[in-house]
Amino acid sequence: MKQRHTVALDELVKLPKESGVYFFVGIDTQTGDDVILYIGRATNLRTRVQSYFNGDLLDKRGPLVAAMINETVRIDYQTTDSVLESVVLEPYLIKKYQPAHNTRDKSDRSFVYLIITKEEFPRLLVKRQREIIEGTVKEPIKYAFGPFSSRTTLDSALKIIRKIFPYYSRKLSYDERSNVYQQIGLAPGVGMSQKEYMKNIGHIKLFFEGKKKRIISELEKQMMMYAEKQEFEKADVIKRRLFALSHIRDVSLITDDQKQTGTRDVRIEAYDVAHLQGKFAVGVMTVLYGENPDKQEYRKFKIKSFDGIDDNRALNELLVRRFGHPEWDFPALIVADGSVAQRRTVERFLIEHNLEHIKVVACKKDAGHKVAEILGDTPVIEKYRKSILLSNSEAHRFAVEYHKQLRDKQFKKPKNKKKK
Numbered sequence: 001m002k003q004r005h006t007v008a009l010d011e012l013v014k015l016p017k018e019s020g021v022y023f024f025v026g027i028d029t030q031t032g033d034d035v036i037l038y039i040g041r042a043t044n045l046r047t048r049v050q051s052y053f054n055g056d057l058l059d060k061r062g063p064l065v066a067a068m069i070n071e072t073v074r075i076d077y078q079t080t081d082s083v084l085e086s087v088v089l090e091p092y093l094i095k096k097y098q099p100a101h102n103t104r105d106k107s108d109r110s111f112v113y114l115i116i117t118k119e120e121f122p123r124l125l126v127k128r129q130r131e132i133i134e135g136t137v138k139e140p141i142k143y144a145f146g147p148f149s150s151r152t153t154l155d156s157a158l159k160i161i162r163k164i165f166p167y168y169s170r171k172l173s174y175d176e177r178s179n180v181y182q183q184i185g186l187a188p189g190v191g192m193s194q195k196e197y198m199k200n201i202g203h204i205k206l207f208f209e210g211k212k213k214r215i216i217s218e219l220e221k222q223m224m225m226y227a228e229k230q231e232f233e234k235a236d237v238i239k240r241r242l243f244a245l246s247h248i249r250d251v252s253l254i255t256d257d258q259k260q261t262g263t264r265d266v267r268i269e270a271y272d273v274a275h276l277q278g279k280f281a282v283g284v285m286t287v288l289y290g291e292n293p294d295k296q297e298y299r300k301f302k303i304k305s306f307d308g309i310d311d312n313r314a315l316n317e318l319l320v321r322r323f324g325h326p327e328w329d330f331p332a333l334i335v336a337d338g339s340v341a342q343r344r345t346v347e348r349f350l351i352e353h354n355l356e357h358i359k360v361v362a363c364k365k366d367a368g369h370k371v372a373e374i375l376g377d378t379p380v381i382e383k384y385r386k387s388i389l390l391s392n393s394e395a396h397r398f399a400v401e402y403h404k405q406l407r408d409k410q411f412k413k414p415k416n417k418k419k420k
Contacts, residue, residue, distance in 0.1 A: 004078045012053065012075065015046035019083045021090050022049050023076035024068060024101070036076075037068050038101040041090040043083050043254050049075055064330060068101045081212070082248040087157050089210045091146050111296075112154055113146035114208065115139070120194060122201050123168045126154060145208045151296070156253050161207065164244045165200040216245060266290055268384065270335035270391035271322075271346075273303070273314045274403035281307075282402050283318035286394040287331075291387050293394055297328075300402050311338065312345045319349045330355070333384060335391045336362045343375055363392040 004023070007014050015022075022045055024038040042048030052069060080086045094102045111129040116122050118140040129147050131137050148154040166188050188197055199222075203215045219242050226235035268288040275281035281303035287294045301321055303314045315336065322328075334350075336342040343362035350356050361376030374381050374388055381388065 002078050002080065004076050006074055006076050008074055009053075009072065012046065012050050015049055015075070015077060016079055017044050017046050018079045019043050019081075019086045020045050020077055020079040021086055021093060023078075024072045024099075025074050025076055026071040027073055036097045036099045037071055038099050039090060039093050039097065041086040043086075045077050045079070049077075064101065081246075082250050083253040084157055084160055084248050084250040085210070085212065087148075087153055087253060088145070088208045091148055092208065092210055111147035111149055112151050113144050113148070114154060114158070115141050115145075116143040116201060116205065118142035121168055121197055123170065124158065124204065125169065126151065126158075143205055153253060156250075160248060160250055160253070161204060164241055165204050165207075167200060167204065212245065216242060219245075266333065266384070266387075267329055267331045268333045268335060268387050268391050269322075269331040270337070270395035271315060271318055272337040272392075272395035272399040273311050273318065274399040275303075275309065275314075280403055280406045281314055282399060282406060283314055284395055284399040284402055285318070285322055286391055286398055288387055288391045288394070291390060293390070298398060300398075302406070312341055315342060315345050316349060319346065323349075323353060323355070331358060333359045333361070333380065333388075335388050335395070336360065337365075337392055337395060338362050339364045340375060361388055363388065369396075 002020075006025075019042065021039060021041045023036050026035050026037045027033070028035045040048070052065070078089075080089060113127050113129055113132050115125050115127055115132075115137065117125065122142060123139070125139060127137050132144065132146075168188075188200070203218070206212075206215050219238050223235050223238040223242070226232070226238065266289065270286045270288075271283060273281065273283045283301040283303055285299040285301075287297040299322065301318050303317055305317045306313060315338075323330075334346055336346050339362060343360055346360045346362075347356075350358050350360065359377060359380050361374055361381060363371045364373045364375055366372040371389060371392065374385070
């Protein structure tokens with residue numbers, strides 16, 4: 001694992017433009033000791049860290065991140081040889097140091113884990129954090145790594161790793177009747193012993209612990225052993241693995257990271273309510289980062305506090321329950337479906353809960369249920385118009401879809417059995 005370095009807050013320009021992980025470091029007010037507040041990863045450390053200090057922090061990041069920045073006294077960083085290594089190193093370090101401001105990574109059930117199963121030929125599987133927390137994973141778990149905030153990024157990482165260390169991901173992939181994975185080089189070849197396969201699994205485990213140097217050392221010893229025994233084909237396999245480890249092609253991960261970095265600056269939440277003449281009332285929350293929906297963070301709410309038609313009361317219940325989850329990131333902008341009344345309902349709630357820094361707009365619809373006007377601060381509307389319209393459309397679609405599911409479930413009648 002590479003050495004950690006430090007820069008002062010007024011010298012962020014000294015940060016390298018390399019991939020790696022960064023640490024926001026503060027001081028414990030009681031002991032005076034250093035304390036890690038937050039750990040993140042980046043394709044470009046300088047650009048990523050500097051983005052926290054650009055513009056209106058409250059407007060862009062929200063109160064929790066603003067509080068973290070105010071506690072920060074310096075930035076530590078650790079470069080990696082590839083984006084792939086920063087992807088796997090970030091959750092490992094979060095688990096190791098348990099930073100207070102990484103609560104989202106520790107508690108958000110929409111996140112994912114990589115598990116290595118406890119089997120004769122262990123498999124690598126991706127599981128939702130919800131399954132890990134609730135203990136509903138059916139397979140026996142030997143090791144678990146995470147949480148990872150992006151399933152897409154983890155999948156991309158595993159594709160790269162699998163080309164270096166082939167592994168099984170399902171039972172059929174090591175069944176003799178199904179050798180397609182072997183043919184495309186994504187599963188161990190015919191004749192590989194369990195001992196040899198376990199070496200692959202051991203190296204993958206080390207990689208997810210940020211111990212690439214140890215892997216290289218072990219592979220070099222293994223290659224020399226095969227060479228001394230004149231098992232040149234096996235030695236050549238190891239040689240190719242060493243080369244691949246030193247020349248990781250992680251273009252897909254860079255793309256994933258750029259999407260994350262570019263869209264995580266502004267969180268926009270949209271709320272909508274749906275019902276059928278006051279029955280089967282539901283509320284939903286959709287989330288955008290910039291102009292990109294993050295469907296893993298969408299949430300559904302059954303309206304429970306009353307029966308009947310009262311969209312503003314339903315909206316208020318939705319807000320109470322949504323902001324009852326402080327572990328979820330707070331938005332910089334809220335989009336309400338409705339008119340002046342809905343906008344005022346949201347604003348009143350935010351004021352009562354000292355969250356008035358969060359901006360609010362409302363999408364007023366015409367008779368055809370199309371947005372006729374966006375109500376709110378003109379600068380905010382001009383800046384985020386496209387995102388506002390998209391988030392409102394997503395919320396309406398999601399609310400109608402959820403409402404129909406509940407309604408259909410209620411009205412669905414059991415099939416009549418045929419008389420003999």
